[in-house]
Amino acid sequence: MEISARHERFELARPFVISRGSRTHQDVVVATVKLGDRSAKAECTPYARYGESIESVIKQIEGFSDVLAQQPDLSAKSVQQELVPQLPAGAARNAIDCALWRLNAGTNFPAPLFDIKQQITTAMTVSIDTPSTMAQQASDLCDLGAKLLKVKLDDKLIIERVAAVRSAAPECEIILDANEAWEHEPLTELFTSLNEYNIRMIEQPVPAGKDHLLKGIPHPIPLCADESCHTSDDLAKLVGCYEMVNIKLDKTGGLTEAIKLAQQARTQGLEVMVGCMVGTSLAMEAALPVASQAALVDLDGPVLLKHDRDNGLVYQDGLILT
Template sequence: MSLSFKAFTESFPLAREFRISRGAKTQADVITVLVSDGHYYGWGESVPYARYNESIKSVLAQLEDIKGAFASVCDTEDLLTLLPAGSARNALDAALWDLKAKVKGKSVASLANLYTVQRCYTAQTLSIDTPEGMKNQALEIKNAPLIKIKLDEHQVLERLAAIHEASPQSRLIVDANEGWQVAMLNELLPDMAKLGVALIEQPVPAEADEELAGLNSPVILCADESCHVSADIERLAKYYQAVNIKLDKTGGLTEAIRAYHAAKEHNLQIMIGCMVGSSLAMAPAYGLCADVQFVDLDGPLLVAQDRADGFTFDQGRMIQPEPFLWGLPGQYGQQGLARLWNELPD
């Protein structure tokens, strides 16, 4: 069986400006990949990320460079040597898993020996704003079980206090996106614990991880920008109590499963995270959420208009509807993907 693929870009306007410590964005620019064996079609989505020296242009170039070699690919394992970890490999990996589900007549969860996700609550993300603005964002989501808060180095406790006042029952995740120093973290930790913060993502720059050694934190510290593939886990276990597994970092579900098992082996808590994208980008990661401590797959809630037949959300609960856009057996969506394939240039 010879496989081929086509890649193109799409943009999803966001529901509101999304601001983190490194800057702001108003749309999600994604790479969409279609894979075909000449009869069935699979698709996947990834989000190039500038923090990892990726752009739409560079990822498309990566994909173009391996088109010839891709014809001999038989399974997602083959991609691990064909492409490095990153969003190019993620999009192809997702499309291959989706194709495999169609060809084998089994769900991706079954093919990958993953637990069936019965119930999943995702964090809902607040972007950086004034304390009052972030309080209003928290009020809009009405005591969500889990709230993720983007913060820079300014007004940290003022912002957290405003959010805690608006949503006192919510557990809070703070994401500093490498924006703090260890001295600042040490100073903030006692008050953050009192304000309901359950986990802090990547408080310090990735190259400063070693400075966290021996820190007795009352809040779980989670590696994000430092954690890419399974080989990173053993080192990170010296400094963190949790890792954030994102498929755009691992280069797809195939390597994400390895990272998941490595984290379990090192007694680390696990967060399944995402970049800002549509339900198509979240779908492969969702399969890992049955037995993890934190889920952050609210990308579809951040875009103004999600893809058809994507996830639905009810007060933080993430629900996979039927029909669904990815990873299930059957002919659902095949006509639409075939039509799209024929419209795209070779």
């Protein structure tokens, strides 16, 4: 078995702005696994917030290739079950794990291995801007049939931005994503004020590692852990702070751990959301097995790109059509 990695860059349809900054393009890493005359590819998005870079992820994948060279007799399934879990959770392991899922599935993935819904409602993202511009983004997305909006926020003009989006999208379900930016906000008052706008969920209001700030804080709107939840090992510390977890394959280190995390989260009474880093349909497709069973889905990465891959997923009227 051979594994290789390469860097690819995709231009965004418009600048993408969250609380940590903005960008105009997305860099991804594509891993290719070859076994005999068969091969399969998978994509990951290195994330600087988690100490990753294109270079470090490629180095990890190439290092795993060196490990494989010393294990010539292992099957693809054995590699996935015995060697991949030894890698740290993150983008590199995600690309390797998902490429092996595809290799083991043969020509079709994720079917027939998983029962995939034919239509999956996905959030469409409103990035940070002035309230009026965010309202226009929301209106444009509604015109395209969006049913669920994910509104990015920082610690400025929170209510004004949410009010503007809600006014522009009165019929849409709305979730808010603070990306850890509300540590110094008066949370009780803020949560109460936001409840007026019929918000489905608020994602990661405080920094990872400071989740205890949420304990005992009244919140009529459910809270979702994102940066604070990578793998199933993180669940214990989230109890009493959140009602939902956002599962991303680039955090879990692949589909294998994502499935485990979803199952264990539900046993602890937590709802499951499936999210993504910005990427192409190659990455989104790998998350569909978990997304098909999730309460909320945010897999609009390809919609944010100027051009997706050829033969990518079909996005229509706020839905992923599989």
